Amino acid sequence: MVLGQLKIKIGMKITKICCIGAGYVGGPTMAVIAQKCPDIQVTVVDLNVDRIAKWNDPNVENIPIYEPGLSAVVAEARGRNLFFSTEVDQAIEEAEMIFISVNTPTKTYGTGKGLAADLKYIELCARQIARVAKTDKIVVEKSTLPVRTAEAIKSILHNTGNGVKYQILSNPEFLAEGTAVEDLFAPDRVLIGGDATPEGQQAIQALVDVYARWVPNERILTTNLWSSELSKLVANAFLAQRVSSINSISELCEKTGANVAEVAKAIGMDSRIGPKFLKSSVGFGGSCFQKDILNLVYIAKSYGLHEVADYWEQVILMNDHQKRRFAKNIVTTLYNTVADKKIAFLGWAFKKDTNDTRESAAIYVADDLLNEHANVVVYDPKVSEKQMLNDLDYLATRSVSENHRLLQAASDPYAACEGAHAIAVLTEWDEFKTYDWQRIYEKMNKPAFVFDGRNLLDGEQLTALGFMYQTIGA
Numbered sequence: 001m002v003l004g005q006l007k008i009k010i011g012m013k014i015t016k017i018c019c020i021g022a023g024y025v026g027g028p029t030m031a032v033i034a035q036k037c038p039d040i041q042v043t044v045v046d047l048n049v050d051r052i053a054k055w056n057d058p059n060v061e062n063i064p065i066y067e068p069g070l071s072a073v074v075a076e077a078r079g080r081n082l083f084f085s086t087e088v089d090q091a092i093e094e095a096e097m098i099f100i101s102v103n104t105p106t107k108t109y110g111t112g113k114g115l116a117a118d119l120k121y122i123e124l125c126a127r128q129i130a131r132v133a134k135t136d137k138i139v140v141e142k143s144t145l146p147v148r149t150a151e152a153i154k155s156i157l158h159n160t161g162n163g164v165k166y167q168i169l170s171n172p173e174f175l176a177e178g179t180a181v182e183d184l185f186a187p188d189r190v191l192i193g194g195d196a197t198p199e200g201q202q203a204i205q206a207l208v209d210v211y212a213r214w215v216p217n218e219r220i221l222t223t224n225l226w227s228s229e230l231s232k233l234v235a236n237a238f239l240a241q242r243v244s245s246i247n248s249i250s251e252l253c254e255k256t257g258a259n260v261a262e263v264a265k266a267i268g269m270d271s272r273i274g275p276k277f278l279k280s281s282v283g284f285g286g287s288c289f290q291k292d293i294l295n296l297v298y299i300a301k302s303y304g305l306h307e308v309a310d311y312w313e314q315v316i317l318m319n320d321h322q323k324r325r326f327a328k329n330i331v332t333t334l335y336n337t338v339a340d341k342k343i344a345f346l347g348w349a350f351k352k353d354t355n356d357t358r359e360s361a362a363i364y365v366a367d368d369l370l371n372e373h374a375n376v377v378v379y380d381p382k383v384s385e386k387q388m389l390n391d392l393d394y395l396a397t398r399s400v401s402e403n404h405r406l407l408q409a410a411s412d413p414y415a416a417c418e419g420a421h422a423i424a425v426l427t428e429w430d431e432f433k434t435y436d437w438q439r440i441y442e443k444m445n446k447p448a449f450v451f452d453g454r455n456l457l458d459g460e461q462l463t464a465l466g467f468m469y470q471t472i473g474a
């Protein structure tokens, strides 16, 4: 099959879609499909009863994922043609098209531990579909998967012996959290991989027809299955590589008197480089960049491509270094000890406009500071203390009770900063820029330090107020 816009038009009209996994991808993606296609019944199912209950909460502001614009989309479609349910079997049975959008975390055990993607949830979905389905299905990989996973799914589905026919498509998702709804409304591209057989082409066309309701044809790209699966990993690797590249330069800037924001602007104006993803930071977080690069590294190693593996692994090593050196600089600057000192964190989420904290740099910076016996008090507008402590406990660096003793959340930023020796900005929430920094300064221990891990605040203004202000890459 050639890369490009699909030309054939075979009418296989989808009336019922099921999506397994009501998470950060399944929830928003299906909400947008339902909103854009009122004639298609979309049922999102999950094993997590609590999560489904939140998706069904009568107050739409209580849905489990915070994304600007999402509650309005859900409010429009929910109960009309968008449903959230724990009845997985029923939804599978009824649907003509089933999206698999479950988590694919890095393996924590066995072969490939720490590198490979754990595909146990994917396999469970495939087996459940094989067990339940009585009519032909199009199964769509929405989760991010290692290249050639579709082969395993095919093998499970095609060996049931019950006569049901399956087509497997790969349709990776490129939305970014915090902008999920706008990304879904106007994607740079929709990628659909499938088999070159007539049945494969027909399945691709059925999915193209869903997206074509709102995505221009030239942005719907069709490829073979393996290109589609691999493109998703490669897109994330390239994006993360840009962040690690600029972060590596931030350290050089600090030594040489160059300013990383100025360097980023200067290189980004070269149209061949472009301005996006050149913002130096305390390090990239999120559930996918690290996981997907590790997966790429594992795949390369499994084919014996050690130079390829080492090349991409460096993106992760640089990111780890950036987080560690941010924490180390806080300790060094605070006269080589933070023991029993209050350090206020502004932000815990891995980026602004999301309540997702997975792999957030804040977790690792806090962990390093707690090792130095600091008292960390965190304010994040969308993250609960329970979530922060879960994140720390997951690292298992110290006992749960120690974590609870050393880290607290504050419900108000001024309380978080009161009596602090230093403030560390870990997330670029817009509201941090609007605070009364004079008021914050007056209530802090002096000298009052600010370590801006996001180059977010107005350094000149803060310095004029009396703060000792440090940022990354300047």
Ligand SMILES: NC(=O)C1=CN([C@@H]2O[C@H](COP(=O)(O)OP(=O)(O)OC[C@H]3O[C@@H](n4cnc5c(N)ncnc54)[C@H](O)[C@@H]3O)[C@@H](O)[C@H]2O)C=CC1
Residues within 6 Å of the ligand: 020, 021, 022, 023, 024, 025, 026, 045, 046, 047, 048, 051, 088, 101, 102, 103, 104, 121, 124, 125, 142, 143, 144, 145, 173, 174, 175, 176, 177, 287, 288
């Ligand atoms: N979070 C993001 O921004 C993006 C994530 N992705 C990929 O999408 C996939 C899903 O990611 P998220 O939505 O963030 O994960 P998530 O963890 O938020 O959601 C996954 C959901 O699947 C459910 N689940 C797992 N196994 C199940 C089963 N057998 N039956 C029913 N439900 C089951 C879990 O309970 C969970 O609620 C991953 O492969 C990820 O790499 C891709 C693009 C963006």
Ligand SMILES: O=C(O)[C@H]1O[C@H](OP(=O)(O)OP(=O)(O)OC[C@H]2O[C@@H](n3ccc(=O)[nH]c3=O)[C@H](O)[C@@H]2O)[C@H](O)[C@@H](O)[C@@H]1O
Residues within 6 Å of the ligand: 144, 173, 174, 175, 176, 177, 178, 236, 239, 243, 276, 277, 278, 279, 280, 281, 282, 283, 284, 285, 286, 287, 288, 289, 350, 351
């Ligand atoms: O597969 C995925 O999960 C998704 O991963 C990323 O999306 P996401 O992780 O939600 O958010 P990004 O905007 O990419 O930010 C990732 C991290 O990099 C950091 N970042 C980003 C850009 C930048 O210039 N500097 C920087 O430090 C962010 O603060 C954040 O911690 C990709 O952007 C999405 O296309 C992809 O679908």
